[in-house]
Amino acid sequence: MAATDRIWTAALVVIGDEILSGRTHDRNIAQVASWLQVQGIRLAEVRVVPDVEERIVEAVNALRTRNDYLFTTGGIGPTHDDITVDAVAKALGVPVIVHPDARAMLEKYYTGRGQPLTEARLRMARTPEGAELIPNRMSGAPGIRIGNMFLMAGVPHITAGMLDALTGTLEGGAPLVNETIGCWTAESEVADILRRVEADHADAPGGIQIGSYPFFREGRVGANFVVRSTDPALLARCVEELASALEAAGHAVSRGEI
Amino acid sequence: MAATDRIWTAALVVIGDEILSGRTHDRNIAQVASWLQVQGIRLAEVRVVPDVEERIVEAVNALRTRNDYLFTTGGIGPTHDDITVDAVAKALGVPVIVHPDARAMLEKYYTGRGQPLTEARLRMARTPEGAELIPNRMSGAPGIRIGNMFLMAGVPHITAGMLDALTGTLEGGAPLVNETIGCWTAESEVADILRRVEADHADAPGGIQIGSYPFFREGRVGANFVVRSTDPALLARCVEELASALEAAGHAVSRGEI
Numbered sequence: 001m002a003a004t005d006r007i008w009t010a011a012l013v014v015i016g017d018e019i020l021s022g023r024t025h026d027r028n029i030a031q032v033a034s035w036l037q038v039q040g041i042r043l044a045e046v047r048v049v050p051d052v053e054e055r056i057v058e059a060v061n062a063l064r065t066r067n068d069y070l071f072t073t074g075g076i077g078p079t080h081d082d083i084t085v086d087a088v089a090k091a092l093g094v095p096v097i098v099h100p101d102a103r104a105m106l107e108k109y110y111t112g113r114g115q116p117l118t119e120a121r122l123r124m125a126r127t128p129e130g131a132e133l134i135p136n137r138m139s140g141a142p143g144i145r146i147g148n149m150f151l152m153a154g155v156p157h158i159t160a161g162m163l164d165a166l167t168g169t170l171e172g173g174a175p176l177v178n179e180t181i182g183c184w185t186a187e188s189e190v191a192d193i194l195r196r197v198e199a200d201h202a203d204a205p206g207g208i209q210i211g212s213y214p215f216f217r218e219g220r221v222g223a224n225f226v227v228r229s230t231d232p233a234l235l236a237r238c239v240e241e242l243a244s245a246l247e248a249a250g251h252a253v254s255r256g257e258i
Numbered sequence: 259m260a261a262t263d264r265i266w267t268a269a270l271v272v273i274g275d276e277i278l279s280g281r282t283h284d285r286n287i288a289q290v291a292s293w294l295q296v297q298g299i300r301l302a303e304v305r306v307v308p309d310v311e312e313r314i315v316e317a318v319n320a321l322r323t324r325n326d327y328l329f330t331t332g333g334i335g336p337t338h339d340d341i342t343v344d345a346v347a348k349a350l351g352v353p354v355i356v357h358p359d360a361r362a363m364l365e366k367y368y369t370g371r372g373q374p375l376t377e378a379r380l381r382m383a384r385t386p387e388g389a390e391l392i393p394n395r396m397s398g399a400p401g402i403r404i405g406n407m408f409l410m411a412g413v414p415h416i417t418a419g420m421l422d423a424l425t426g427t428l429e430g431g432a433p434l435v436n437e438t439i440g441c442w443t444a445e446s447e448v449a450d451i452l453r454r455v456e457a458d459h460a461d462a463p464g465g466i467q468i469g470s471y472p473f474f475r476e477g478r479v480g481a482n483f484v485v486r487s488t489d490p491a492l493l494a495r496c497v498e499e500l501a502s503a504l505e506a507a508g509h510a511v512s513r514g515e516i
Contacts, residue, residue: 015444018469019304022289025285025288027361030283038407044308046272046278077472081469081470120449155412188335189378191336191381209339212339214335226276228279257279
């Protein structure tokens with residue numbers, strides 16, 4: 001496999017009782033996934049775990065060794081249920097320290113607002129020993145980078161700012177490109193065509209995956225077929241083949257998503 | 259621990275490349291989580307895995323033994339990337355069969371629409387041996403119940419119909435009740451109060467958890483504090499205590515979510 005064909009993977013651990021209780025609808029999975037695609041990194045697995053130290057440690061240790069990168073969202077704020085730093089330090093077997101740069105950032109942020117740096121706020125300067133900081137453009141508390149791990153905020157627009165700060169800094173492979181074909185046909189009618197086109201290119205460098213996403217709209221059934229590859233030329237050929245095969249079988253095809 | 263204090267747990271495995279690619283925003287985690295709360299069952303963990311058999315098998319086997327129930331969403335349709343049934347059968351070490359009742363349902367559904375029951379559609383009648391069916395009010399293909407596992411559709415409104423069919427049929431504990439207090443104060447200012455109130459009741463039967471959910475709105479920071487317990491009387495006492503402590507410290511408190 002050529003160096004450019006290496007597939008880079010990441011995992012995401014979403015930390016927070018609020019997701020598991022159904023109170024908060026997670027928006028970070030899709031956000032992190034889309035961002036990773038642009039970096040040429042594939043999101044391989046996500047786990048959502050409660051604010052319980054041993055469960056965070058377990059997830060972090062299971063996923064950090066088998067992926068190139070591990071991201072976490074949630075649990076880095078100032079309150080008693082924010083235990084991500086402690087759990088990650090435990091997973092890595094390192095102590096928790098007050099990071100001098102993080103402390104300075106928080107001092108500057110709160111002093112600038114005429115507010116004291118309380119004990120609770122100072123919690124947000126704690127990191128596992130050996131960590132670097134990820135800038136937070138939205139509020140005072142930084143994200144944390146340690147080894148191949150990135151600990152980010154849970155509030156989606158703060159997470160977005162941290163991802164933005166990381167853009168272009170992580171090594172990845174060729175980004176996965178995709179193209180979509182829409183079809184006003186039940187996916188069950190064309191399943192054989194999808195399977196055949198994918199199988200025909202299964203061994204090509206760059207690989208091909210075809211995802212089928214059925215919908216029911218305006219009283220009619222249909223499906224979008226998303227073709228993905230790291231090789232743009234192969235992608236174009238496959239999309240052409242799939243469209244021709246669908247049309248030959250009498251189905252109306254839309255280039256692009258319906 | 260009295261029988262009513264037993265905590266029932268469930269895990270959820272979300273199956274699908276479309277979630278991990280960021281193409282589709284998952285809506286089933288929140289939907290399943292909220293539904294479980296009403297059944298008196300706690301969602302203990304979620305994993306999102308790709309359409310890859312060994313990854314599904316791994317997640318299913320890790321979670322089904324350590325929870326009372328395991329739910330899956332996605333991968334039970336007619337196309338080549340729908341491999342949930344095969345993966346679960348493999349995890350359980352049982353063969354895949356064509357379920358006679360599921361076949362009859364599909365025949366009725368498609369015949370009623372003047373459409374043939376093709377090989378691809380018949381895939382949706384396949385189940386692990388020993389399974390029962392979960393009615394699907396939206397389309398022909400049923401969900402599948404086997405042992406403590408529930409295999410459901412990935413399309414959220416179809417998942418909703420299957421959950422509805424299961425309502426009240428699963429044994430659970432006392433449902434977790436909750437009440438919310440809002441506060442136009444940065445959570446970092448009141449972290450000590452939250453920690454103290456939670457700690458004061460940590461050992462009470464029914465338990466107390468306080469979640470803190472900060473927000474930034476209308477140019478001001480604030481937070482909602484969600485207090486949860488299985489004991490309604492304890493919940494009411496805790497909410498009262500928290501509100502009094504916040505007010506005593508000079509914070510304006512709103513009963514109910516801001």
